Amino acid sequence: MRAAFVRGLTAAARLDPRVMLLTSDLGFKIFDEFAGEFPGRFLNVGVAESNMIGVAAGLALGGMRPFAYSIAPFATLRCFEHVRNDVCYHKVAVTIVGLGAGYSYGHNGPTHHSLEDIAVMRALPHMSVVCPGDPVEVEQAVVAAAAHGSPVYLRIGRAGDPVVHRSPVRFEIGRAITLRDGRDCALISTGNMLPMAVEVSDRLGASSISCRVLNMHTVKPLDEAALRACATETRALFTLEEHSRIGGLGSAIAEWLAMNRVSCPLYLFGAEDSFAPCTGSQAYLRALCGLTPEHVAESIASRLASVRSC
């Protein structure tokens, strides 16, 4: 997704001379072409995230549309109060780019994992939280964020995330994308869980379970119409995210169901409320908390069986 981000940013910068990129000393070589094409609109601010976010807010107050880029926990948690006060309180057009969703930085360890960022970013007034599902979406999400005009948190994977969309897709902040239709249940995923969601649906299909796949790439604001359709047209909702089950997509949907008095069984697939207990690759750490297509598909099938009986 990193390369897709740079492509999207280049497209956005060509469209709008206000688009600018700040990085807190991350992205070795990947921004060289961008910096060459847009002199003065790329800046490595150094290893200082709080200052980067404040500077981004000042740039936006001065008429620019900055993107502030770092590894997700550094871009969100390290400088959280600057995001809150400088960006959100002023409601300025800053996009914060968090690289390394979930366990993307596997062996780097829990300091580099990002399992709380959706929770804290979506708690902020005026903040939109966007987690594109594949590189095709990332590219378009960057252009959409640049045009958004208010704070955006853009959560992306790392390198090597598989492409899901084989044809062009219309990406709009706040508008979920249905990838598979289905009537038995809906699997609602966000961010880099999209390829797994599609695979789970295909596996269930082979067992004659019709599983809708809804890509809720925007966790805030939720696409309420698409969500309501899932809750009323299928028998159970499942959420899938590479994020803590506390405060992420699943929580947002649980809140929505409760507040809107929509009754539908809901189960959350996500990371445990813990730091990774050992070192591991992204695939290994996902598997530790049950985030594999096999486990999710089996779990959905058995849970649906119990829904059927009640």
Place this chain on the structure above:
Amino acid sequence: MLQARARAVRARVLRMAHAGRTPHVASALSCVDLLVALYFSVLRIDPAKPEDPDRDRLLLSKGHGCMALYGALAERGFFPEAVLDEYARDGGRLAEHPGPHCVPGIEAATGSLGHGLPIGAGLALAAKVRGANYRVFVVLSDGECYEGSVWEAALFAPAQSLAGLTAIVDYNGWSAMGSTHQAMDPLAEKWRAFGWSVQEIDGHDVEALASVLAAVPFEPGRPSAIIARTVKGKGVSFMENDLEWHYRPPSDHDLQRALLEISG
């Protein structure tokens, strides 16, 4: 003339703290002369055009001193005097720390310390990128200089040659619970070491402040820093250098005594 403005702003500060029953009166009195020099002599601003893209920007990073800011903006004509009655009133626009664009003339919301200088650096950078000519002035407190983000920005601004940025430290020697000298001294040397062009000055000599501030940038290609030696509670003898007045709102009696003193 500047002294008369400063007296008028001090009176407003005292009345606001008294009517709103709020703390931080001494912090506000500490920076009145700085703000008067800026608003009445230095800043290229037009109160009739508070959103002019080319206006100079002033950010009060020590947001708790905002009674002085509100008072100075009213004195300068950014909004009617009566707006000050909304200070610390339910439903009003003026909080004890300024909100974003709560009234004309407020450039940034502050209150949590260590935010104004990074934002100011971003504004100065935007001017540079866009080829605009406005200048940015950020007023910090000395207690605020404990915050790491101040020094992140202090490293950043000289590295980016932000000559359009001026930091003014209201160095009254006090943070909320004690003296700052042990941690801060020598403060000018610290800013100099980070690459700023620094001058130290009496922060209550409005005429001298106006002439020093008119000379920024002190060196081409560098941001400027002014260490303004100030007195917390300046102008009211019984408030000066007494931390009680970081917290205590003036009573009716305190207000009368204080107003008499500042009217000289």
